[in-house]
Amino acid sequence: MTGQRQNTKKALSPRPLMRLLGDFGNSRILEAAIEYDFFTLIHRGFDTYEEVAREAGTVPRATRIVLDGLLALALVEKRKGKYFLTPISETYLVRGKPSYMGDFRYVALSLWDGMAHLKETLKTGKPLSRLDTWDELEVWEKLVVGIMPITQPVAKALCEFLGVGKTKKGLRMLDIAGGSSIFGMTVLACDPSAQVTQLDWPSINTVAKKLNRERGLEGRIRFIDGEFRLAPIEDNHYDLIVASNFCRFESPNGNQELFRKAYRALKPGGFFAVNDFIPNEERTGPTF
Numbered sequence: 001m002t003g004q005r006q007n008t009k010k011a012l013s014p015r016p017l018m019r020l021l022g023d024f025g026n027s028r029i030l031e032a033a034i035e036y037d038f039f040t041l042i043h044r045g046f047d048t049y050e051e052v053a054r055e056a057g058t059v060p061r062a063t064r065i066v067l068d069g070l071l072a073l074a075l076v077e078k079r080k081g082k083y084f085l086t087p088i089s090e091t092y093l094v095r096g097k098p099s100y101m102g103d104f105r106y107v108a109l110s111l112w113d114g115m116a117h118l119k120e121t122l123k124t125g126k127p128l129s130r131l132d133t134w135d136e137l138e139v140w141e142k143l144v145v146g147i148m149p150i151t152q153p154v155a156k157a158l159c160e161f162l163g164v165g166k167t168k169k170g171l172r173m174l175d176i177a178g179g180s181s182i183f184g185m186t187v188l189a190c191d192p193s194a195q196v197t198q199l200d201w202p203s204i205n206t207v208a209k210k211l212n213r214e215r216g217l218e219g220r221i222r223f224i225d226g227e228f229r230l231a232p233i234e235d236n237h238y239d240l241i242v243a244s245n246f247c248r249f250e251s252p253n254g255n256q257e258l259f260r261k262a263y264r265a266l267k268p269g270g271f272f273a274v275n276d277f278i279p280n281e282e283r284t285g286p287t288f
C-alpha cells in the first residue's frame with residue numbers, strides 16, 4: 001500500500017500547474033500574432049521572420065521570438081528558417097477566409113483586465129467594471145463581431161427547432177442586446193417574411209447595420225437604440241424574444257428585470273429563447 005502511494009507520488013507531475021500559470025503568456029503570443037496578421041502574411045508567402053516583420057511593421061528579432069513561440073503552440077511549423085501554417089491556423093487565422101476566427105480574440109481582451117484584478121474581486125466581492133456601461137462600448141463593438149462564429153450555429157439551431165420559415169412564417173421577433181444581429185439575420189435567411197427588431201446601444205446597432213448591408217439585408221431589421229431597462233418595448237407584441245450571450249453579464253436584479261420585460265412583450269404562447277453558458281445546478285459542469 002505504502003509502495004503504491006509512493007509510486008503515485010512519483011508519477012504526479014507538477015507540469016500541468018506550471019503550464020497553467022504560464023498560459024496567460026501563450027494567450028498574449030497568439031493575440032499579438034493575430035493583431036499583426038502574422039498568419040495571413042505567412043499564408044501569402046512571406047515565410048521568413050524578416051519578411052513577416054517587414055510586412056507587419058514589427059521589429060525583426062521580436063517577431064522571430066513570437067513566431068518561435070507559435071511553433072511551441074503548434075500554430076506554425078518551421079523548416080530551414082521558413083515558417084508554415086498548420087491546419088488549425090490555416091483554417092481559422094487567415095484573414096478573409098469565411099472560416100476566419102481571429103476576431104474571437106476580443107473575447108479574451110474584454111476579460112483581460114477583470115481577470116488581472118481577480119484577487120481584489122475575491123476580497124471585495126465586486127467586479128472590476130461592468131460591461132453594460134457606456135464606457136465599455138468599444139469592447140462590445142469588436143466583441144459582437146468576434147463571437148459571430150459561435151452564435152450563428154445556435155441561431156440556426158433555434159430556427160430549426162421552431163420551424164422558422166417552415167411551420168412558422170412571419171414571426172415577430174425581438175432580439176434584446178442583439179449585438180451583430182446574427183439572430184435576426186439568420187431568422188430572415190430562413191424566413192424573409194419575418195419581422196425582426198433588435199435592441200442594443202446605438203453604436204452597436206450601427207455595427208449591425210453595416211453587417212446587414214454587407215449581407216443584402218439593409219433596412220430589413222428595425223433597430224431600437226438604447227439600454228434595455230429604459231428603451232421602449234411594446235407589450236404583448238412579439239412571437240419570439242431572444243437574449244443571447246447577455247444574461248451572464250447582467251446582475252441577478254438585471255436578469256429579473258429582463259425576464260419581466262420579455263414576459264410583458266411576448267404574445268400569449270410566445271417563445272423566450274435564452275442562449276448562454278449556464279452550468280448545471282451543482283455547478284460541476286459543463287466546462288466551457
Ligand SMILES: C[S@@+](CC[C@H](N)C(=O)[O-])C[C@H]1O[C@@H](n2cnc3c(N)ncnc32)[C@H](O)[C@@H]1O
Pocket residue numbers: 131132133140143144147148151176177178179180181182199200201204226227228229243244245246
Ligand atoms: C456578448 S454580446 C452578445 C451579442 C449577441 N446577442 C450575440 O449573442 O452574439 C452582449 C451585447 O449586450 C449589449 N448590451 C450590454 N449591456 C446592455 C444594456 N444594458 N442594454 C442593452 N444592450 C446591452 C452589448 O452592446 C452587446 O451587444
